[in-house]
Amino acid sequence: MIQACIFDLDGVLVDTAVYHYQAWKRLANEMGFDFTEEQNEQLKGISRMDSLDKILGWGQQQKTPEEKALLAARKNGWYVEMIGKMTPAEILPGALDFLKAARAAGLKTGLGSASKNSALILERTGLLPYFDVLVDGNHVTKSKPDPEVFVTCAQQLGIANENCVVFEDAEAGVQAAKAAHMKCVGIGSTGALTSANRVVPDLVHLTPQDLNNL
């Protein structure tokens, strides 16, 4: 019996992927190379430093740990400038109504995001009051597909993993949910995220009552 919903943030509740892409692209361009939107898909759900490593690999760049820290901070400065201007209009379709409906149905709600910027995003979009527990990149050491972020969230919610449903738009996140023995709803196009229990284009197409039939 499902007792809790754990939501990824970027790409599930808000559309921040475009800001990540713009900031990483600017950084790559400064180093003299570019990468495609297709490559950008591979950055979804993975941590800032893992993303940087992939991008440096695409550009065949060798950097020291100190240089990497500076590059990541530079990208994050641009990213924070953009998300600092977000408004509730950037909540993805159906997300707010689903959160409200889940809570009204007695389900607990948690955040399970790799981002270290989740607090700012939730504040700017007005989503903060809809969560019982927040776990993000500041609270975990291993990034998705490791299940740590979801397992920690379930522990803090006080709900057994088996009774949690994870909402994810990234393959790494679906893998993390499965590794945690949780159910998983993929948000995106059918065809991708094939190991999710169900895939919907957005949260408009789902009710909390659907969660017991995954």
Ligand code: G6P
């Ligand atoms: C999410 C996004 C990733 C991003 C990661 C870390 O999982 O999908 O693209 O790299 O968060 O975000 P941060 O805000 O900490 O740089």
Ligand code: MG
């Ligand atoms: Mg995501």
